[in-house]
Amino acid sequence: MVEPVICDDGFTYDRQTIEAHFQSELETDYRQQNQFTSPMTGDIITNSLLHNRNVEMQIVESLEERNMSVLDEDIEKWHRRREQRRESRTARDKEGRNKEEQQERPQPDIAAPIQQEEQPSAERVRVDRTVTDGTILSEHDLGLSVTLCNEDERCSLHYASLVGVGNVPRCMVACCAKRLDNDNDWCARCGRLACSRCLEFHVTEYSALNPNQLQSICFECVTQIIDVMGDTGTEGQVRAFISNVRLRRYNDSLTQRAIELQDYQVKMNAKAQFGPGLLELREEIRRMERAKDEMQVQSQGADAGSQNSFRSIAECEEVCAVLTRHYNDLMERGCPEQDEEGQIRYIAAISAITDRLERAQLTLLEMRSRPSEVRSSGSRNTVSCFDGIDGGDSFDNLESICEQLRMQYIDLRRSEVPADEFSQIAHIEAISEVSARLEDAERKLVESRSNRTSTERIDLEDPVILDAIGVRDNEWPLPFDLSYPTARMENQLDLLRGALAQQLGVSQQKYDDEYRQRRQVLTERHNRLANEMRHIQGA
Ligand SMILES: [Zn+2]
Ligand SMILES: [Zn+2]
Ligand SMILES: [Zn+2]
Structure with a gap:
């Protein structure tokens, strides 16, 4: 079916077929004017035909549904046939109109110029x-x-x-x-x-x-x-x-948009290339930090590791409370040992805990007197939510970082508080660290969200979109005498490609530098840690 039309009987026919049917009925002379029979129902109908766009659309789509290799041939063939039909019909209509005019009006003496209707054209x-x-x-x-x-x-x-x-x-x-x-x-x-x-x-x-x-x-x-x-x-x-x-x-x-897309793609490539290496390095640094803490505890006495390591007033308060409880326990229980050695151990324990309690209380007082400086002046590095999590390099996965930290925090809160004093303090420290990082992540998430709404939202998640620029395979058959691409369009595309090529080097340099810098920072930290550990071991 090339030109689907709807008849008075409600059925859809191909225009050529139904017109042939009407013509054959016209030729049988018993017909009254404009009375025809429906080929489907046999009812009396008129010969008015309505273009059935729905069916035509379905034809186009079913043509397109076949595989790509036959697609354009089919489409073009179908369009050509439709175009031919349409042209011959307008020619026929014009002839008919001219005939009518000739019949109505008396023939002029001089042949009037036939008014040529201006054809739809790309030049108009x-x-x-x-x-x-x-x-x-x-x-x-x-x-x-x-x-x-x-x-x-x-x-x-x-x-x-x-x-x-x-x-x-x-x-x-x-x-x-x-x-x-x-x-x-x-x-x-x-x-x-x-x-x-x-x-x-x-x-x-x-x-x-x-x-x-x-x-x-x-x-x-x-x-x-x-x-x-x-x-x-x-x-x-x-x-x-x-x-x-x-x-x-x-x-x-x-x-501008194409350059942004390209920049994003370069960034993702750089991340895939350098990210895993950085993550490994970061994990090693974390392992080394833990190992160093342990070495310090062993070489300088049990309490050295946790000294002045409070990240927040709340953490410090909790440590004070734990130490106070232990101190009271020890005092209430009295010395359990009868022998001298046991008594010495008991006194040493009380004196150690008194020492630490005093230090913790002193720190607490200090922290309260300058609460705004606490986090940055703490003895450890400033807390960042990215520490040891994802390769820590961007806001792209902030939401998943927040999620991870929230889970960690909940797990820690739910887990049983260890019985012995040192583990308890470690436990509190862990909770405090996770909550500080969670806080940091949530703050960064809010920041990045407010930044993003101010810039235009573009479809950055689409990796193939750049590849599609300039593709003109299987272009839609254009109407009237349009012929694309024109020289100007090709030129436009060349300019765009030129701008992209120029910007590609800039983007690559930018992310190369960024990752090299990050690697540098981490390597320095790694080496510093290694040195410190050697120093502790030597002492
Ligand atoms: Zn190493
Ligand atoms: Zn567009
Ligand atoms: Zn257009």
Whole structure:
């Protein structure tokens, strides 16, 4: 079926078939005027036919549903046949009209020139609304009337998904290729699907009944219109304005976006390349820090490791409380041992705990007197939520970091408090550290969220979107005599590719430097730790 039409009987036929049927009935002379029989029901019907767009759309889609290799052939064949039918029909209609006119009017003495109806063409451009004639153009109005396509010449969504890279429908403007979402529409001129950004140019239909109805056309169609406009007079002025102001503005934002996408891709590549190495190094540093703590405990006495290591007033208070409880326990219990050695151990324990309690209480007083400095002036490094977690290099996975820390915190809170004093203190320290990191992560998350809303949201998660830029495989068959890409479009694409190539080196250098710097910082920390451990071992 090439041209599906609906008949009075409600059934859909191919136009050629049903017209042949009507013709054969006309030729049998017993027919009253405009009375025909339905081939399906046998009822009396008229010969009026209605274009069935639904069925036509289904045909297009079922053609497209086949595999890609036969796709464009089929589509083109089908379009060619439809086009031929349409042309022969308009020719027939015109003939009929001319005949009627000839019958109505007496033949003029001199043959009147047959008024040639101007054919829809890519060359037709008329300046209708300009700032110079007092009409103020709205922001996106180009002030032009041009040839637009019919609704049935629009590309189907399904077709777009087949030609889109990775079977994802993309904006068919070649240097955009943005993944389509709910914000897409058809170009009223070329009929291709495009994103809202690429459709920001408004024109009116050249021979429209309502000349005020603005329609959106795509960026590439605007570049084609520029090519057919004259460069003198009002038309020249409007042409210069469109190309120097409108197109330039669009181009700048398009280039900016492509560069951002590329930068993101370079960043992800750098992360994949250097991230695992950094993570390993960071984990080793953490292992070394723990080992060093243990060595210190062994070489300088049991309490050295936890001395002055409080990260918050709350942690310090808890340690004080634990120590006080132990001190009271010891005093209440009295010396359990009868022998002298045991008594000495008891006294040593009391004196050790008194020492530590005094130090902790002193620290607590100090911390309370300068609460704002506590975290930064603590004896350990400033807490960062990234320590030893993900390779700690970006805000990209802040949410998962927060989640991990929250789980850790809950686990620690739920876990049983160890019985012996040192483990208890370690336990409190662990809780305090996790909660400090969680706090840090949540703060950073809030910060990054507020930063993100201020910049334009772009589809950064889409890794293939860059590859789709410039792809013109299996392009939608264009209406009337449009032929894309034009030289100007190719030039546009070359400029974009040039800008991307230039920026690629800049991005690579940036992330190389960033990772090298991080590696440097970590290596220094690693070496410092190794030195300190050697020093402790030597002492
Ligand atoms: Zn677009
Ligand atoms: Zn277009
Ligand atoms: Zn090492």
